[in-house]
Structures are given as C-alpha cells and as structure tokens.
Amino acid sequence: MATRHQVRQSVISLLYAFELNSQNNVFVDEILDEKKIRNEQKKFTLNLYHGILDNLNNIDETLNSFLNDNQITALGHIERAILRLGAYELLFTDTPSAIVINEAIELAKELANDNSPKFINGVLDALIKAKK
Template identity: 55%
Template sequence: MATRTQARESVIGLLYAYDLGNEGIAKFVDEILEEKKIRNKQKEFALELFNGVVENIEAIDEELISHLTQGGINDTGSVEKSILRLAIFEIMFKGLDKAIVINEAIELAKKLASDSAPKFINGLLDKVSKKA
C-alpha cells in the first residue's frame, strides 16, 4: 500500500506537468495514480491535494510570491514550485501540522529537486507557516 509520502510525490509530478503547461493532465490523474499504485485512501488523499492546489493556485501563488526575496515565481524551478505549492496548500487550506508539512516538503525536495532546494523550501515555508 502506498504511503502519504508516495501520494505527495505523485501529486508533485502531476503539478510539475501542470506547471509546464499540460493542463490536460487533470484528465489522466486517475490513470497516473493507478500506474504508481496509489489506491484507496491514498488515492483520495492525492486527488484532494492535486485538485485543491489547482483550484486554489492563484491564492497559493500569491502567498508564494509574497515570500520570494530574490527573483520571481518564474525564476523558481518547476519541481521546487510544485513542492512549494503543495505545501502551501496543505498549510493554508488543509490546516495540517505545519512542522510535518515542512518536513515532508524538505524530504521531497532532497529526493526530487536541486541540492539548494531543501534550504530554500525550508526558509520559504517557515515564513508561510508563521503568517498562517
């Protein structure tokens, strides 16, 4: 059975594709999650996260942009942006434990993003969590 971490990792992949202009990815979410063996409760969780981020992307990006100190959102890598969007959604809209969300985002960044991403993501999400 898939874990929540694996569900989040799949959501980041979907958000990455979405960010690169593949808005049609939403039509294939079920198949992609099934392919990655994300099923049952974890599938519901992943769908809730993906759909929630997409539905609230303007508010999430507004929050993200307000905490960027150097460069804009377009200067942020797509993987990093996807991780941040997911974590900001979980903090702002799901009310999940901020420390757990931040830790999960950092671990996913270590696995999926650039070497400097974990520190960047930690700093930005820390600011978001203090405001939320």
C-alpha cells in the same frame, strides 16, 4: 498501500505534468496507476491536487510575497510544485506544520537540486510565521 509521503510524491508528479500539459488531464490516472495510488490514498491525492489547482492564484500570490526578488514562476517546476503543495497544506488543511515542512524538505532532497531543501524550508517557515 501507499504512504502519505508517496501520495505527496504523486501530487508533485501531477503538478509537474499539469504544468507541461494543462490541456489534457489523461496523465492523472496514468500517474496514479503507475505509483499504485488507490482507494483512500487516491482520494487524498486528488483532494490535494485539485485543492492546489482550485487555489493556485491565491497560493502563488502568497508564495510570491516570501520570495523576495523572485516570482514563483521563475523557479524550477519541481521546486514550484513542492512549494505549492506545502503552501496549500499550510493554508487550507489541518496537517501540522512540522509534518508539512518535513515532507517538503524530504521531497526536495529526493526530487530537486542540492540547494532546494534549505530554500523551500526558508520559504515555508516564513509562511508559517506570517500565518501566526
């Protein structure tokens, strides 16, 4: 059974694939099968993924307000996906903010460049503070 961390890795993969080929959703089942995401974890993964896509404009507008001179579209695909997942969980789920931040940092350490964990932490931390 996949862990929640593996589920979040899968969501990042789905978001990345979506950006590269948004016309074709065939990749969804392929990615989930490859990562052995099944049953309840598959449901959780798809809820996160579709929740992000359904709220993408709102998430991006919110993130843009914390990116100073940048826009979310100027970031790398992986950093953008991690920030979108983190922002979605902070804004639309009951997941504790400490878990969201920790997961985002771990995903950045695993998947992005060396500067990304600190950057992602800063953006999501600012979002948490503004939300209070």
